[in-house]
Amino acid sequence: MTLHLADFTNPLPEVPEFASQPVGLLPPLNIAVFTETPAFAACVAGLGASRQFARVRMVVHEGGLKGALAAFVDAPAPQLLLIETDAAPQDLLEGLDALSEFCDPGTRLLLVGGDNDIALYRELIRRGVSDYLPRPVSVAGVLKSLADIASHHGVAAKGSLTAFVGASGGAGSSTVALNTAWLVGQAGHGMAGLIDLDLDFGTAGVSLALDASRGIAEALRAGANLDAQLLDGLFDSYDANLRVLAATDAAGLAQNPTTESVDHLSDLARSEGQSVMLDLPMIGNPLTRHALRSADRVVLTTTPDLAGLRNSRKMLDMIAEMRPDDPHPLVVLNKVGLSKRTEIGARDFAHTLGIALTATLPFDGKGFAHSTNLGRVHVATRAGRGAASALQPLVRALAGAGHPEKAAAKPLLQRLLHRG
Template identity: 40%
Template sequence: MNTIKYDIAGSSDEDMAPEPVRASNLEQFRPLPRISVHAFCITDTVLAVMEEVSRDRRMAKVSTRITSGGISAAVNMFAGAPTPNLVILETDSKPEDLLGDLAPLAEVCDPSTRVIVVGRYNDIALYRELMRNGVSDYIVAPVSMADIIGALSSIFIDPDAEPLGRSVAFMGAKGGVGSSTIAHNAAFMIASLFASQTILADLDLPYGTANIDFDQDPAQGIAEAVFAPERLDEVFLDRLLTSCSQNLSLLAAPSLLDRTYDFDRGAFLPLLETLQRSAPITVLDVPHGWSEWTLALLAEVDEIVLTCVPDLANLRNVKNLLDALRRLRPNDKIPHLILNQAGMPKRPEISPGDFFEPLEMQPAAIIPFDTQLFGNAANSGRMIAEIDAKSPTAETFSQIAHLVTGRVSAKKQKKSGLGTIFGLLGRK
């Protein structure tokens, strides 16, 4: 039979079958490049897994086609059509028959096409034989999403490539809830605490406040990156950044009304990719809204933080946002919630316990209303930690920084800041 040729670095007769990827989540995997994948499934279980895989945000650039049928269906299809970058084949063939069953496929596959076989038998001798004959991977059923995406990543993502930076989007459940202020302070704390290069991108082009909050007046910023995507690379991005503090750079919004700001669905995605290649952490200050470009961006980021205040409209909006984001990101963690401006004098409020009970989740933080502290910081162009580093609010921002970067779980923190804040949930 003609051998299907693939580049399998290091495979030999002595290679052992690798341990399958059994991740509890998919966060360890990077987004896949633009490739075409055609899966042939003979069971409803694998077909359902492939459908879930095709909807995952890491597969956004992948053109995926799923067909009911096995090896013979693939042979019939590719006899008169070009093969994709990758073919995934589910088979129930016995080990002694599998190579013979694959032989007709080798006759119709392009030399550059890669093949993953999903089989029933955990047989190392079979695995070695398949590797020698050019199969890229052999996975033993039952398979999970992590198995499939892990196999795709091992084939199409260079293991020596620089890791992508982590992206965190902050968005308000309603206008005026303080999401931007929280995003700016969180970015400052991330850069300060971890001595990690951090970029804060203000995506509210007409009304962004990051330049005011950091007392900056840059001549260029995010508008140049969004409106000239053909020029966008790490070098061009570096020219647009403004240094705010050690390790923190700002991609400022123009905050001008000299034009309208209507964007296509993918307008900010090239910028996000460039930001992730340029810094370990990117904080995105996303304006309150619900548009095609907002949805596309929220589908791609690693973490989402929703800010709300304790009233009925915010509760409704948070519930709607959580439901929508669960549908948009079914395989990712739910967003973190921050309850801001709690305890405003003379304002009727929903208590924290009553606010979060219908949501069936706890907040990442509850930040008390403190007009003097936040007002002084805003008017002086400084962050809360610069105004009063020992304040409980500064400690809260420190723990938010730990939480969104995955450095420490909030629940493991000492009995201050978030630990004390969680106790407020029991108060009525």
């Protein structure tokens, strides 16, 4: 067979990294990787160490495209292949034709190569390659491509997952989570979900006077048997903007919840594209540490005093170790104005902390308490308009960076063709 190839001489335009759109946990996948160069092998090692690969089973081989051809002569190919190749264009296309004989129709292929050419890219996509990345590649770039492939081929797009945690007890993280969730739903991203993972002392159900007789305890008890229909029945709908999975009596759980059950719960909750907020207990809780690694974004709520500053610094360092390649958490400075004599100003607080504050929320103890007594979300009331306005920068930040699957809708070629 003679292949008539296009003129592979036109370089691909440089495509910027999409670092502002964090990639969440990849779904459970089986990936076979075939490397050719030490540089790409190091990149693959970085993939395996990333938090996004927590549920991925990856087997790494050397040999590139030839190694893949040899491996699958007598063994079935997994659902996703990541292959680095230095083959010339004609040899590459002939090798892919041979490889296709050993792959199921549902097998997806991400190629990494040395040719930076748009005509080659078009030919590869025409032949069914899911994506092609010219070297050099980064961990973030490969993660982004894998997430795109997963979301477009048999894995339903999920809504964003945001973890809310306090720098200390009493910082007001639960209040910020509840009110932000309602505002995200009101902003037009569909009904938002709030999951109260503080199994012992969660307050979301109490704050809204919900009859949470079943709630999260039953969801976690169901484990892998939990399905979307059961979960929908366990959520309490507050209004068209918000539904809540409230904390109930954790004593009813026969054992501590597993991280797998929490992952399954959060995946189901956002399976139809809905944004989900996790209201977490303090960082000493194992489920909190797991959720902080798993979430798309993290919101840290703190207070404008020395204890808040010290604890925030510690928390940021701990979260950075868990999420080394991700943006900083979004920081909300809460209870501003509560104690003006000992308070650290927002500008000085941010300067000392070393990162910008996303939102500053003035103290309004009476207003929030009154809304709680009425079973209302404070920002949904007339008295809560000031708090709603103060939290808008946080809502916008979550809306802009919290829906990676939607932002990644166009494949590489379309992104290139739409550049000016």
